[in-house]
Amino acid sequence: MRERPEPVRVFILDDHEVVRRGVRDLLEAEPDIVVAGEAASAREALARVPAARPDVALLDVRLGESGGGDHAGVEVCRELRARMPELACLMLTSFDDDEALFDAIMAGAAGYALKRIDGSDLVAAVRAVAGGQSTLDPRATARVLARLRAPRPAEPEAPSPSPELERLSPRELQILELIGEGLTNRQIAERLFLAEKTIKNRVSSILAKLGVGRRVQAAILAQRLLEQQGPGRA
Structure with a gap:
């Protein structure tokens, strides 16, 4: 991991205030991490992240209806990465969902973790993605690849070249x-x-x-x- 002379700036997106507060307290207890901002909805995150200039966006995959709905965090990742290619997105979810994992990978996420992750492991993941590393679970990624390799019904017509x-x-x-x-x-x-x-x-x-x-x-x-x-x- 490359050396960082400045603290890692993190933005938190989660529609539950208690979760946001807990993650913020966990991260701000670390001397090399600061929370640059937070949001409860996809709309708020897209409006606030550019001004906050974070190194890492910690994004909840599934937001409530008021926050944007299922997989809204993935769409936030996709949009933020288009605007800020240097931003590392670390996805958090309560569900072990291969479809969400696939979407997160294709949106450019640098990491994907379940919310039951230990606090020390979450801090380590934030530091890792801030340093340019990927924390995507190889086993989960392998499941997605295996699903894509599974035989599918034959197409009635030959597809055109990609x-x-x-x-x-x-x-x-x-x-x-x-x-x-x-x-x-x-x-x-x-x-x-x-x-x-x-x-x-x-x-x-x-x-x-x-x-x-x-x-x-x-x-x-x-x-x-x-x-x-x-x-x-x-």
Whole structure:
């Protein structure tokens, strides 16, 4: 994790005041973390976060009807990341929901945790995402990928080529498939007999062409796009 000369600034979105207060007290007890602001609804968060200039947005996935509704926190993450690409979003939820996890990953979330997480682990997660790390649970992410790999009913007509895949070179398509299988850069390099640095550069190019910021997003997108091409893809 890179050194941070300034305290980590955190913004809290949760529709329950007691939860917000508890999380705020927990975080402000740490000498290297300050709470820069908080909100009870998606609308409030979108209005307040830019002015608060946080490093981390701690977002409740499910807000009450007055707060925006189910998965409103994910939409806040998506919108904030579009406005502030450097912002790290850490999602909190009371439910172990694969659909919400998938949506959070594709919205650009850096982390996803259940509200039963220990206080010390939540503090560690905030520090990790502020330092550019991902705290997405590999086991939960693997469940989402496994679900995407599950066989689906045959389509009546062959789908048209994906415009996202058409942006990639044949070698990049090959690497994307291996990312979708969950291989690391080193494993891909060994499989293709290339230098690990070369694979790292190719992966960066793939992420840019697909318009995603994180490798796990590319892995999930790979499953969907390559699946659409069917067995006859080049």
